[in-house]
Structures are given as C-alpha cells and as structure tokens.
Amino acid sequence: xEDRTQQEQASPEVRRRIQESFDRQGLMTHLGARLxxxxxxxVHILLPARPEVTQQHGYVHAGATSAIADSAGGYAALxxxxxxxxxxxxxxxINLLAPAAGDLVEAVGTVLKSGRTLTVCRLEAYGVHxxxxxxxxxxxxxxxxxxxxxxx
Amino acid sequence: xEDRTQQEQASPEVRRRIQESFDRQGLMTHLGARLxxxxxxxVHILLPARPEVTQQHGYVHAGATSAIADSAGGYAALxxxxxxxxxxxxxxxINLLAPAAGDLVEAVGTVLKSGRTLTVCRLEAYGVHxxxxxxxxxxxxxxxxxxxxxxx
Amino acid sequence: xEDRTQQEQASPEVRRRIQESFDRQGLMTHLGARLxxxxxxxVHILLPARPEVTQQHGYVHAGATSAIADSAGGYAALxxxxxxxxxxxxxxxINLLAPAAGDLVEAVGTVLKSGRTLTVCRLEAYGVHxxxxxxxxxxxxxxxxxxxxxxx
Amino acid sequence: xEDRTQQEQASPEVRRRIQESFDRQGLMTHLGARLxxxxxxxVHILLPARPEVTQQHGYVHAGATSAIADSAGGYAALxxxxxxxxxxxxxxxINLLAPAAGDLVEAVGTVLKSGRTLTVCRLEAYGVHxxxxxxxxxxxxxxxxxxxxxxx
Numbered sequence: 001x002e003d004r005t006q007q008e009q010a011s012p013e014v015r016r017r018i019q020e021s022f023d024r025q026g027l028m029t030h031l032g033a034r035l036x037x038x039x040x041x042x043v044h045i046l047l048p049a050r051p052e053v054t055q056q057h058g059y060v061h062a063g064a065t066s067a068i069a070d071s072a073g074g075y076a077a078l079x080x081x082x083x084x085x086x087x088x089x090x091x092x093x094i095n096l097l098a099p100a101a102g103d104l105v106e107a108v109g110t111v112l113k114s115g116r117t118l119t120v121c122r123l124e125a126y127g128v129h130x131x132x133x134x135x136x137x138x139x140x141x142x143x144x145x146x147x148x149x150x151x152x
Numbered sequence: 153x154e155d156r157t158q159q160e161q162a163s164p165e166v167r168r169r170i171q172e173s174f175d176r177q178g179l180m181t182h183l184g185a186r187l188x189x190x191x192x193x194x195v196h197i198l199l200p201a202r203p204e205v206t207q208q209h210g211y212v213h214a215g216a217t218s219a220i221a222d223s224a225g226g227y228a229a230l231x232x233x234x235x236x237x238x239x240x241x242x243x244x245x246i247n248l249l250a251p252a253a254g255d256l257v258e259a260v261g262t263v264l265k266s267g268r269t270l271t272v273c274r275l276e277a278y279g280v281h282x283x284x285x286x287x288x289x290x291x292x293x294x295x296x297x298x299x300x301x302x303x304x
Numbered sequence: 305x306e307d308r309t310q311q312e313q314a315s316p317e318v319r320r321r322i323q324e325s326f327d328r329q330g331l332m333t334h335l336g337a338r339l340x341x342x343x344x345x346x347v348h349i350l351l352p353a354r355p356e357v358t359q360q361h362g363y364v365h366a367g368a369t370s371a372i373a374d375s376a377g378g379y380a381a382l383x384x385x386x387x388x389x390x391x392x393x394x395x396x397x398i399n400l401l402a403p404a405a406g407d408l409v410e411a412v413g414t415v416l417k418s419g420r421t422l423t424v425c426r427l428e429a430y431g432v433h434x435x436x437x438x439x440x441x442x443x444x445x446x447x448x449x450x451x452x453x454x455x456x
Numbered sequence: 457x458e459d460r461t462q463q464e465q466a467s468p469e470v471r472r473r474i475q476e477s478f479d480r481q482g483l484m485t486h487l488g489a490r491l492x493x494x495x496x497x498x499v500h501i502l503l504p505a506r507p508e509v510t511q512q513h514g515y516v517h518a519g520a521t522s523a524i525a526d527s528a529g530g531y532a533a534l535x536x537x538x539x540x541x542x543x544x545x546x547x548x549x550i551n552l553l554a555p556a557a558g559d560l561v562e563a564v565g566t567v568l569k570s571g572r573t574l575t576v577c578r579l580e581a582y583g584v585h586x587x588x589x590x591x592x593x594x595x596x597x598x599x600x601x602x603x604x605x606x607x608x
C-alpha cells in the first residue's frame with residue numbers, strides 16, 4: 001500500500017511545473033539535490049553525500065537535510081493546489097534523530113492537510129546506504145501558505 | 153545595552169575552537185557563509201546573497217537561512233560549555249517571516265538556557281541591505297544536546 | 305495491522321505504573337481525561353467534550369487538546385524505558401488542523417525514536433463523534449528527556 | 457523600557473472585546489486563569505498554582521502552562537487586528553525550560569509579526585513566587601490565522 005502510493009505519479013503537467021520551479025532554485029542545484037519522485041501529495045528529493053554538504057564530523061549537515069526536506073514539503077503541497085498557485089513556507093520544525101550517515105539523504109514531504117490557504121506537511125529524511133539500508137534520520141512538520149503565482 | 157552584548161567577545165581560546173569547527177563544516181564554506189561574531193552565548197553568521205543560495209524567486213532559500221541559523225545557535229551553545237564538549241542539534245523550529253531580501257542574511261543564535269545536558273537557543277535571521285537597512289526575516293527556537301568531543 | 309498495534313497491551317506492571325502516575329496528575333483529573341490504551345510505545349488518552357474544556361466558540365480548547373496529547377506522548381515514552389525512569393517534556397510542537405468538534409477528543413502519542421537520553425514522539429488528536437466519525441484535528445511532535453524517578 | 461511597554465494599555469474597546477472572549481473560554485475559567493494585562497501586541501495571563509492544574513510531581517502541568525501561553529499569544533495577536541477579526545492558532549512550539557514552580561505561572565504573549573493573514577507571536581511563561589522571584593519556565597513561538605469574527 002505504502003509502495004503503491006509512493007509510485008503513483010502526479011500528472012505530467014504538475015511534474016513539469018514542479019521540475020521547472022525546482023530547477024530555478026539555485027540552492028538545490030548548488031547542493032547537488034535532485035527530484036526523485038512527484039506524486040499527488042508526496043514528493044521525494046535526493047541529496048548525494050559529498051564534502052560540500054557536510055558538518056564538522058563529516059555527516060550531511062542538518063541544514064542541508066532540512067533544506068531538501070523543506071523543499072520536498074513545499075512541492076508536495078503544490079501538487080494538490082490549483083495551477084496558478086505557489087507556496088511559501090510559513091514555518092517548520094524538525095527533529096534530527098540520528099547522524100545523516102550514508103551515501104545519500106532522501107527527503108520525503110507528505111501532505112497531512114491541504115486547505116484553501118494553509119497546507120500542513122510531514123517531513124521525513126532517511127540516510128540511504130549503497131547496500132539498500134535506509135534509516136530515518138530526521139522527522140518534522142511544516143506549515144505552508146498558498147499565494148498566487150507571479151506571472152511569467 | 154544590546155550593542156555592548158553583541159560586541160562582547162568570547163575568549164580567544166573559545167573563538168579559535170569555534171572557528172576551527174566552522175571551517176570543518178563543508179556546507180558553510182560551500183554556501184559562502186562566515187562567522188561574524190563569537191560572544192559568550194551569542195554567535196552571528198553572515199551569508200552573502202548570490203544565485204547559489206536562492207529559491208525559485210531569487211531570494212535566499214529558507215534552507216540556507218535555516219542552515220546558518222542552526223549553526224549560529226549550535227556555536228552559541230558551545231561558547232558556554234566546557235572545552236571537551238560538542239553539541240548536536242536535537243531539533244529546531246523556525247518561522248519564515250518575510251522573503252530573505254537584501255545583500256546578505258545575518259543569522260544570530262542566542263542562548264536562552266544553558267543546562268548540563270540540554271541548551272535552548274533563540275534563532276533570528278535578518279535580511280541586511282547595503283544601505284544598512286536590516287529586517288527580521290526568520291525567527292526560531294532550537295534545542296541542542298551536549299556530547300563529548302571526539303578526540304582530535 | 306494498525307489495529308493490532310493499537311490493541312497490543314503493555315505489561316500489567318507498566319500499565320499499573322502509568323495509571324498511578326496519571327492519577328497523580330491533578331490536571332488530567334480536573335479536565336476529565338482518562339487513559340484509554342497503554343501499549344508498548346503508544347498511549348491513548350480520551351477527553352470528553354464539556355463546557356469546562358472549551359474555547360470561546362464552544363470547541364475543545366487547543367490547550368486542553370495539547371495537554372492530553374503531551375501526556376499521551378510522555379506516557380508512550382515511558383512504556384519503553386527502564387522501571388526507575390521518569391520523563392520530562394523538553395518541547396513539543398503542534399498544528400491545530402481543524403476545530404476539535406465531536407463528543408470527545410482522543411489523543412494518541414506514538415514513539416518515533418526511543419534513545420537512552422531522549423525520546424521523540426508523534427502526537428495526534430482526533431475529534432470523535434458518537435456515530436463513530438473520527439477526524440484528525442491536531443498533529444505534533446514532541447521531545448522528552450529521561451530522568452531518574454524520584455524514590456517514593 | 458520593558459516596563460513601560462508592559463504597562464501600556466490597549467484601548468478600552470479592545471480590552472473589553474478581549475475580556476469578553478476570554479470569559480467565554482470555559483477552559484480558562486475552569487483552570488482558574490485570569491487576564492492580567494492587555495497591551496497593544498502584548499497580553500499577560502496569570503494561573504495560580506493549585507492541585508487542579510498540576511502534573512505528577514506537583515508542579516503546574518506543561519499542558520496548563522501551554523494553554524495559558526497559547527491564549528496569551530492569541531489575544532496579543534487580536535489587539536492589533538481590525539474589530540471584526542478573530543484568530544485561530546495554526547500551530548505553536550514550546551520548550552519547557554524548568555519545572556513551573558511558584559505560587560503562580562504568568563504567561564506573556566508578544567506579537568513578533570502582525571500580517572494581514574498570519575500573526576507570529578513569542579510565548580513566554582514565568583514561575584512567580586510570592587516573594588517576587590520570577591523565573592522563565594517556558595519559551596515558545598506561535599502562528600495564528602485571522603478569520604472573520606462570527607456575528608453575534
């Protein structure tokens with residue numbers, strides 16, 4: 001059931017819109033993050049571990065983990081909103097549960113409640129090893145507000 | 153009063169220890185962030201605005217703002233702990249109050265309570281313009297846990 | 305699967321210990337709350353709706369909902385800790401998703417990560433109607449710290 | 457400076473409106489809480505310590521402290537909004553810094569940012585002893601949304 005949901009794709013139009021927005025985020029490119037899945041109400045973003053995204057002990061920095069989790073939640077919200085919408089993060093809270101070890105970090109944003117003005121998302125981040133081991137390293141909650149998308 | 157506090161410096165030993173830790177954070181270097189002030193219980197970090205740290209509308213990305221705020225709080229905590237200490241972020245919550253416009257973002261971490269095991273910090277981020285205008289763009293709260301510093 | 309987990313009971317010793325602690329919480333009694341389920345890593349608390357627990361529009365007050373959610377998380381943490389343990393709430397964050405309408409509010413605390421010092425829980429609250437309708441009205445996340453239980 | 461701000465009163469009309477709303481909150485009456493100060497962008501609520509509001513060790517329950525802090529923030533937001541407004545708590549996060557010891561708990565809600573749709577408040581709670589000792593026991597942050605006040 002979980003797997004089916006994860007594999008359900010948003011419409012091509014929604015995926016294109018989100019990929020274009022993502023590509024305009026200088027930070028995501030600079031960190032080396034990429035969109036891995038865009039489903040209705042759920043978005044996954046991957047961040048390969050490399051020295052440019054670490055903290056002082058060599059693990060992926062909480063700030064980098066949070067950045068991709070925040071973006072994953074924002075885009076998950078966007079999948080459920082009308083086409084002329086954009087979202088801004090109002091706030092989020094994140095618990096760092098374990099060092100973000102592994103070959104990459106996978107952030108998952110899932111919509112808990114999609115309202116007319118506000119959306120609330122669950123944020124999760126997993127440390128993923130090459131051998132397939134996958135461990136929850138961060139868990140959070142995010143509030144977003146819908147705004148009209150600037151033209152052009 | 154505010155100004156005096158901001159300008160009070162931590163001891164040279166504490167400042168050296170924090171600068172060394174900061175320099176080992178690949179993410180801080182990669183983002184272009186730098187330590188601007190290390191006082192007892194208060195640390196400031198600056199992040200110049202440039203395309204590599206933006207979101208889709210050209211403002212500094214909430215993830216980048218959060219990353220330097222998280223680091224500022226962590227180092228503020230460290231200024232008040234014994235020399236063999238390190239800290240890990242347990243969790244933080246941040247409200248994004250306004251678009252992070254300006255020439256740079258300044259994050260300020262301030263210790264609210266320094267306990268034996270846990271430290272709680274206030275996090276603030278300001279958008280700073282070349283003409284000196286300074287606007288609060290994010291406000292948060294962070295919990296950290298003290299751990300023993302891994303030997304050299 | 306969900307149902308099986310919800311019905312799994314903690315040991316009689318754990319349930320007795322938690323019930324006794326709950327009974328010493330003057331606030332829980334004063335609000336009219338009661339323990340509904342004590343499973344390993346999961347506790348449910350019920351709060352019947354009545355005028356004494358409302359806000360200005362007649363729904364159950366966010367403060368009452370939060371109070372039982374906080375307690376549910378604390379006791380969920382306790383089910384997984386050694387017998388001489390007690391827990392203190394370090395912090396929690398809660399989103400109020402909808403007015404807490406219904407005949408009672410059911411709070412569910414679920415352990416996400418149980419560490420030696422810190423425990424992180426998910427908090428949920430549902431508005432439950434007499435006809436069985438059940439709606440998520442609040443969702444949150446909580447950090448707790450283990451302390452040694454005072455003797456006696 | 458701090459004192460001057462604390463003593464500045466909101467207009468009689470605003471104070472009357474807030475007092476009436478407060479009096480309709482069954483929970484506040486049931487807990488024994490009372491409005492102590494209504495200033496522009498800042499509201500104080502007092503809660504006398506008594507067995508009905510305690511946790512298992514006899515201190516004021518985090519849930520009771522949070523409930524008055526949440527209300528203080530909500531009313532602080534309301535002081536700055538048009539007359540036909542009401543507010544709902546979107547979310548809040550609170551750190552419990554120390555046991556809420558003392559003869560009463562004083563919650564202070566202060567507006568950090570008042571927007572057209574959303575308001576962000578700082579929440580503080582102090583344990584106050586009869587001899588005047590006053591200690592910060594909780595610190596938090598809250599997001600509220602403006603809604604039109606139901607007629608009547």
